[in-house]
Amino acid sequence: MFFCPQIQFTEDISMTIPSKTTFSIGDTAKMSGASQKQIRHWEAKGYIPEAIxxxxxxxxxRRFTLGQVEAIGKIKAYLDEGYTLSAAAQKVNGTDISKKEGRNHA
Incomplete structure (x- = not known):
């Protein structure tokens, strides 16, 4: 299970939203907690796969799949924990890095 500020994802979310296979950037932003501007930036820089x-x-x-919405939400959650964008994207994509390397230090 994955928790976003606005929505709680479960493995069977498709039963909750059976008619939706893709989501607009506005819906994606609402569900993930990231802004539309952040999503566009992350896509342009290659931190998330290009939208359909x-x-x-x-x-x-732009239309985003449920998997992309979940990944965007996870990246946003890691950013909120203090990770850099690069480190957050690496964690979501399965690259193992230590928290020390990936956190912003002021």
Whole structure:
């Protein structure tokens, strides 16, 4: 189980939201606790996988999978604990680093 400030994820969240397979950046931000600006930045820098782009007219909209929403929420939680963005992303992606290396020290 994974806890985000706004939502608690369980392994069977698909039963809670059966009709949703992807989420807008606004919904992703609400569920993960990260801002839309943070999500765009993390995506641009490669800390999270690129969102699916859905074209509508002249615009392309980001759509995130549930796995991406969970990863974004975990990164945000690690940042709130004092990890750097790089260290938080490495932890979420399974790279083992020590907390000492990954924490911001003022």
């Amino acid at each position: 782009r859905v074209v509508s007219g002249d615009r392309a909209y």
